[in-house]
Amino acid sequence: DIQMxxxxxSLSASVGDRVTITCRASQTIGVYLHWYQQKPGKAPxxxxxxxxxxxxxxxxxxxxxxSGAQFTLTINGLQPDDxxxxxxxxxxxxxxxxxxxxxxxIK
Amino acid sequence: QVQLVQSGAEVxxxxxxxxxxxxxxxxxxxxxxxxxxxxxPGQGLEWVGMINPSGGxxxxxxxxxxxxxxxxxxxxxxxxxxxxxLRSEDTAVYYCARGVFGYSHFDSWGQGTLVTVSS
Numbered sequence: 001d002i003q004m005x006x007x008x009x010s011l012s013a014s015v016g017d018r019v020t021i022t023c024r025a026s027q028t029i030g031v032y033l034h035w036y037q038q039k040p041g042k043a044p045x046x047x048x049x050x051x052x053x054x055x056x057x058x059x060x061x062x063x064x065x066x067s068g069a070q071f072t073l074t075i076n077g078l079q080p081d082d083x084x085x086x087x088x089x090x091x092x093x094x095x096x097x098x099x100x101x102x103x104x105x106i107k
Numbered sequence: 108q109v110q111l112v113q114s115g116a117e118v119x120x121x122x123x124x125x126x127x128x129x130x131x132x133x134x135x136x137x138x139x140x141x142x143x144x145x146x147x148p149g150q151g152l153e154w155v156g157m158i159n160p161s162g163g164x165x166x167x168x169x170x171x172x173x174x175x176x177x178x179x180x181x182x183x184x185x186x187x188x189x190x191x192x193l194r195s196e197d198t199a200v201y202y203c204a205r206g207v208f209g210y211s212h213f214d215s216w217g218q219g220t221l222v223t224v225s226s
Contacts, residue, residue, distance in 0.1 A: 034212040043202055043219055044152070049212035087151060091211040095168040096142070098152040 002026050002090055006099030012107040019075040021102045023088035028068045032092035035064055035073045038101075039084045047086075048073065078104070109133040111203055111217035118223045124191040127220045129203035136184035137161040140206040142213065143177065143188045145199040153199075157206070158186055193224045 003026035013019050023033065031051035036044035046055045048064035051071055061076045075082055083106055088099040114128040129141065143155040156167035158177040165177045171190070179186045186203060201220045204213035 032210060034210070036213075043216035044213070045216075046212060046214050049207070049214075050210045055214065089152075089212070091206075094154075094157070094166050096154040096211075098144075098154070100151045 001095055002029065002093055002097050004088055004090055004097050004099040006088055006102055008102060009100065010103040010105060012105045013078050014107045015078055015080060017078045017107075019078055019082075019104060021073045021086055023066075023071045023073070023099050025069040025071075025090055025092075029090045029092035031067050032090055033064075033066065033071045034089045034091065035062075035086060036089060037082075037084045037086055044087070075104075109205065109215040111205060111215055113201075113203060113217040113220045116221040116223070118225065119193050121194055121224055121226055123193050123224075124189060125193060125222050126187055126189040127201050127203075127222070129186045129188070129217050131184045131186070131205070134205075136179075137181060139208060140211070141179070141186045142204045142206050143201065144204065145197075145201045146219075147196075147199040150199075152202075155188065155201070160186065190222075193222075195224050198222065198224045 005024045007022050033051045035048040038044040047058050047062050052064045063074045065072050085101045085103045087101040110132045112130045117125050119125050137160045142157045144152045146152050158165045160179045174191050176189045203217040205215045207214050
């Protein structure tokens with residue numbers, strides 16, 4: 001199985017900050033890497049697919065980059081609604097695997 | 108709009124089985140694969156398996172082989188996941204999600220079904 005290592009596991013940030021989250025795959029996965037946001041008690045929501053494509057309706061302050069085995073999710077200008085847990089997801093191989101998540105907390 | 112609506116919470120005893128449903132609407136059911144994941148309390152997501160609603164073919168994660176069965180009913184646009192020989196470690200929220208053809212990313216999720224296994 002492909003292991004997805006996400007970092008950091010949590011971070012504290014202020015409204016307006018730029019936040020960067022990294023996901024590393026244990027083998028190359030092309031651009032079969034996606035990012036989701038999850039709030040407590042809710043289902044995840046798709047933010048970015050295919051490493052860098054913004055899902056419909058997602059604010060442009062979210063962006064993704066990377067290919068191969070190293071990927072990044074960036075939030076430019078953190079908003080109050082962005083405090084949540086973010087995780088990556090690879091679909092290059094089955095079983096699909098997920099990062100352990102990064103919780104973004106208010107500083 | 109695309110919607111996936113799951114069945115309600117379940118409480119089961121160890122050794123029992125549970126069957127969770129996922130009713131799809133807002134799109135043609137047989138055109139996109141459906142996936143099942145679970146999330147134990149305070150944990151990350153774990154992939155359980157997938158079903159092709161068109162022909163009914165399935166792929167399961169090795170961890171669940173022999174205990175999970177995924178089926179679908181095209182007449183009601185509903186997918187099912189049945190997990191047997193339940194143990195306390197199976198306590199989790201189970202999600203279905205629609206995979207988009209191509210990259211297989213999940214653009215729509217069910218609301219989740221809490222399955223509690225307790226004696």
